Structures are given as C-alpha cells and as structure tokens.
Amino acid sequence: MGSVKRTNEEWIKLYEQQRMSGQTLKAWCAENNINLSTMSDKISRLKKAGLLSEQNSRRNRKTKVETKWAEVTSLATDTEIQVEINGFTVIVPVDFNEAAFIRVCKVLKLC
Incomplete structure (x- = not known):
C-alpha cells in the first residue's frame, strides 16, 4: 500500500477530528490507519x-474551539x-464529562 497524498487542508481537518475525538494522537492514528510519525510531523x-493555531495545543486545551457544525445558543x-x-x-451541565460529550457531538454531527 502506497502513502496517501493529502493537502494541508486535509491534514488540518484530520487534526481537528483527532482533537474533537478526545483520544490521544497515538490511539486516534491507530484507529484511523494513519502513521503516527507522519501525522506528528x-x-x-x-x-x-x-x-x-497554538490554541488547539495540549497546554491550551480548554480554549474555546469554534466549529461550523455546533453553536452554543x-x-x-x-x-x-x-x-x-x-x-x-x-x-449539558457545566461540569460535564468532556469525552462523553465529544462522542455525542460526533454522533449528532453525522445525523
């Protein structure tokens, strides 16, 4: 199997999907058949x-991330x-379980 060529926009979308998943980069890459070192690079x-944006980095994880498919009304x-x-x-309660909420969001986004 050859390597998949992706545009910067595709890599950005993959990165955003990984961040929204609540999974570690390693687990997400394994689940999505993406080479961890390639994704990290x-x-x-x-x-x-x-x-x-650095706002999406691990140290600033609590920063609000805007999306096109969800809106706090x-x-x-x-x-x-x-x-x-x-x-x-x-x-959701303000002290919600972030990982569980992310899973719900992923399901609803697909509806």
Missing part, C-alpha cells in the same frame, strides 16, 4: 507555517449550557 509543520442556567448541533439541542 504534519502537525508540527502546519503549526510552524501558521496554519494551525444560550446558557440555560448557571449550571447548564445549551448547545445546538445539526438541528439537535443538547443541554
């Missing part, structure tokens, strides 16, 4: 070229957040 090169209360995803409204 591409991420590094994209960051150096200014095509990937309002704060329901001081203890809940209302999010609209592909026409679905999800209300």
Whole structure:
C-alpha cells in the first residue's frame, strides 16, 4: 500500500477530528490507519507555517474551539449550557464529562 497524498487542508481537518475525538494522537492514528510519525510531523509543520493555531495545543486545551457544525445558543442556567448541533439541542451541565460529550457531538454531527 502506497502513502496517501493529502493537502494541508486535509491534514488540518484530520487534526481537528483527532482533537474533537478526545483520544490521544497515538490511539486516534491507530484507529484511523494513519502513521503516527507522519501525522506528528504534519502537525508540527502546519503549526510552524501558521496554519494551525497554538490554541488547539495540549497546554491550551480548554480554549474555546469554534466549529461550523455546533453553536452554543444560550446558557440555560448557571449550571447548564445549551448547545445546538445539526438541528439537535443538547443541554449539558457545566461540569460535564468532556469525552462523553465529544462522542455525542460526533454522533449528532453525522445525523
């Protein structure tokens, strides 16, 4: 099997998918049949070229990441957040389990 040629935009999309998955880079690459060292190298090169924001790096993980498929429409209360995803409204507590919420978002994004 030969290597797959991808554009910078495709690598950026893969990086965003990995970040949203909640998985480690190693686990995500294994699950998606992507060579870990290739992905790591591409991420590094994209960051150096200014095509990937450092706000998505591990040390700044809690920074808000905007997407085109999800929108925080309002704060329901001081203890809940209302999010609209592909026409679905999800209300989550502010102390939600991030990994579980990411899995729900991935499912709703596909609907």
